[in-house]
């Protein structure tokens with residue numbers, strides 16, 4: 001039997017990174033088992049519908065190279081894949097449940113439901129559900145006469161279809177992540193299956209679609225675990241017990257401090273919680289995205305794969321194909337995973353390092369609107385030198401700006417520490433030696449500087465650090481000899497000369 005998984009988001013807002021991880025796991029599981037991933041849009045809750053949400057989901061998945069085999073935007077034989085376009089099917093199944101005695105019509109108004117909860121609360125009932133213990137006191141087709149029902153319908157009273165759960169039955173199912181899970185029906189609700197607005201609820205539509213789309217594995221967030229016994233019952237009521245999918249509920253993604261589900265407010269956490277940036281002009285809200293802050297799709301995927309799963313080996317860097325091969329549900333952890341943005345950055349840095357200089361140069365250049373002002377060959381050459389230190393493509397411009405113009409500011413604290421008269425005199429002489437070099441190559445520069453330091457019995461830090469500051473303004477970076485070579489003799493000498501005056505001023509101002 002072909003493995004078929006689905007990602008079934010509700011378009012109620014911009015897709016959070018937690019949902020993307022669910023999509024990724026469903027994708028990896030499908031791909032690792034020669035199966036298909038379906039993208040189904042669960043848009044039955046019209047009151048929460050957000051127009052841009054569907055496009056955002058598709059764009060996010062496409063950026064991350066999580067490619068559904070069928071679904072909204074991808075075609076397929078089991079469509080339509082938008083639930084709002086499948087209303088008839090759900091209605092038919094809701095009526096089927098009624099016919100089989102597993103569901104009933106209920107006419108209770110919101111006030112009546114409220115009154116029921118109040119009464120149960122006063123009686124200190126252990127729960128306040130509409131179920132086997134309470135349904136006989138409510139207004140539904142189990143308690144009303146045929147005539148009362150006809151009258152209510154003729155009056156235009158609103159009604160819903162509720163599932164009729166058995167009393168005091170323990171429902172047990174196997175979860176691939178959690179093992180055996182049980183719930184008692186007395187703790188459950190006769191949930192609404194079909195609403196008065198002609199739309200099914202999540203539960204009915206979800207189960208009907210999983211069956212009709214031949215889904216074999218339901219991989220979804222932990223928040224749906226408590227809905228699963230109801231789904232198991234629906235499979236039974238429909239007579240589909242032997243076709244029930246395998247369930248796997250993924251652990252929650254937690255805030256970095258381990259407290260609570262990962263927030264939707266990245267601004268407060270200091271890192272994005274959305275794959276792509278978005279802006280809601282109507283609500284005046286916006287959020288950063290991983291794409292816009294410089295994440296490589298493969299790095300984000302690799303990171304997300306590890307937020308709740310591990311391969312059981314030391315290997316951390318995995319291509320998407322390798323992840324699909326290695327991924328298995330039995331290595332998904334039961335406990336929530338704290339979101340580790342530092343680790344995400346680490347993955348990105350590793351992915352940048354592994355890129356060819358050419359490809360990285362393109363990403364670096366893409367950060368600029370005036371790319372024609374730059375010599376691509378020079379950028380290719382320089383990224384090779386800088387990539388060990390970069391986390392994001394834009395780091396190139398903040399860390400290597402000195403290749404394009406002389407530093408405008410300097411690390412003043414270090415200058416104050418190192419700008420001593422004797423060091424100055426030596427640097428002056430060293431400058432003349434460098435100026436006299438015929439071949440201004442890294443190796444020659446290094447030899448000249450190092451022999452000078454050794455001959456004069458100086459400390460490396462006393463000379464190399466000020467030299468680096470003079471050339472770049474910064475106290476860290478790649479080899480200072482390599483930097484000097486890239487700058488060329490004329491520019492290097494000029495920076496040393498001009499820097500002397502600036503450094504004097506900085507040092508004097510301090511004393």
Ligand code: GLU
Nearest residue numbers: 008009010042206220224
């Ligand atoms: N529409 C549900 C959601 O938004 C899908 C849950 C499931 O996968 O069954 O998460």
